[in-house]
Amino acid sequence: MELLLDLHPDAYPLEGFRRRQLLDWVYGQGAGTFDAMTNLPAATRQELEHTYLLNPFRLIETVRSADGSVKYLFTLQDGRQMEAVYMPYLDRKTICVSTMVGCPARCAFCATGAMGFGRNLTPGEIVGQVLAVAGGEDIAPREIRNLVFMGMGEAMLNYDNTMLAARILLHPDALGMSKRRVTLSTVGIAKGIRRLAAEDDLGIKLAISLHAPDEETRKRIIPTGQVNSIEEIMSAAREYQDVTGRRITMEYTMLRGINDHLWQAELLAELLRGLVSHVNLIPMNPWPGSDFESSTEEQIQAFYDLLEARGVDVSVRRSRGRDAGAACGQLALKRPNAHSGGAA
Ligand code: SF4
Structure with a gap:
């Protein structure tokens, strides 16, 4: 049906x-x-x-964090499971939606990546997360005004479904979200960044999860062959900015002893020269079984200071929902058979 x-x-x-x-x-x-x-x-x-x-969903459970964030775990029609995260702030209600069950990108610091890839979500399964979470929170769906495609999955590898979902989210007869409040995050699919630049009527924001300014470190963090080289990503990012004129957010998860050296901050500043961007430094969110740990507060501060001294627009983003396993990089299903048909 x-x-x-x-x-x-x-x-x-x-x-x-x-x-x-x-x-x-x-x-x-x-x-x-x-x-x-x-x-x-x-x-x-x-x-x-x-x-x-x-x-399309059956709600399995919600996990509430002390900071108000709520992780929603759903079962889909085919029995697979996925998650969305609701983050209420004083001035806005935000949802982080998934675009896949699992993820093929396999970022080494990410619990979702460790699950492997299950399947792409359909446009309705992406948009439906907003409706299901609104129902769970007893609010009208249109009260959720901010949305990030940063849950499970690499949105650019499910490009067509994600774009149709974005068009439904923005449509005035549907959820009527503002394009300035919808952000798509990619781990670095240059072709997708260029395609997004060409969707000039859409106008949603772009975030690139760079995580390292040098190829060797980036390959260690994101070992999949599906993402492009830093050079290709930066070239696509510059093209995107030339076409759209929009600022790009660079996400950088701080991993102790891996990508938090000051020479890497220097290299990052060099890489971003001439690009209108904002760098989010994100202390890594722990999960059981991870080989990585977060950089120390001192190292994050030193990294931040160096970037700022080089004129980079930078902030440190404290993830919400850490105690509920709902923060960036923590989304993975803790129930038996949760990832019933996946590749890993
Ligand atoms: S960080 Fe994002 S792209 Fe990387 S494995 Fe996790 S869900 Fe996939």
């Missing part, structure tokens, strides 16, 4: 007034069933019920 959420809002099955009513039930009210859509004729509801699946 087709998942209704996989459809672009312009392709919804009803027309005119009824189409808008249906979209409002789905995205405005977060209706969990067709039956709840009381202003649609009963026959229409029945037809929808027989043709479309409305909810």
Whole structure:
């Protein structure tokens, strides 16, 4: 049965007034069933019920962090499981969504990478995370105004589904998010960065998880052959900026004794010269079985100071949800058979 959420809002099955009513039930009210859509004729509801699946998830559990972040664990229709993270701030509500079950990028510091790759999520399974989390938090889906594609998976390796999901998120008849509040993160797929630059009507923000300024260290951190060299990534990043004029965020997970040497800060500053960027230094978030540990506070400060002295726009990002296993690099399923069909 087709998942209704996989459809672009312009392709919804009803027309005119009824189409808008249906979209409002789905995205405005977060209706969990067709039956709840009381202003649609009963026959229409029945037809929808027989043709479309409305909810692609079953909620397995939520894990609440002391800082208010909540990790949501879902089972999909095929029995596989994935996670999303809700992060309420005083002035905004943010969600971090997954684009895959597992991840083929296998970043060495990341619990998701250690799971291996399961499968790509469909557009509706990506967008549906917003609806499911809003339902779990008892808020309207449109109250969630900020979204990052930084959960499980490498979004650029599920490019088409992620782009359709982004278009649904931004569509005024669906979730109506602002493009300035949606960020796509990639570990360095140059082709994807160039394709994103060409989607000029979309206008979402780009973050690149660089993690190292030298090839040897980067290969140690991200051993997969699917990502490009630093030179290719930087070339694509410059092209992206030439075309879009948008600032790029560079994510840099601080790994003790691996990528936190001051010569690497020098090299990073050199690499970023001429690019309008902001560097996020992220202390590594621990998870059981990881071979890495976070840089010390002193080393992070020294790295930060050197970048700042070289004129780099930099900040240290403290991840939320660490105690709930919901922070960057910690998303992995802790239940037996969680990754039922995956490659690893
Ligand atoms: S950090 Fe992101 S890209 Fe790397 S393995 Fe984890 S989920 Fe995949």
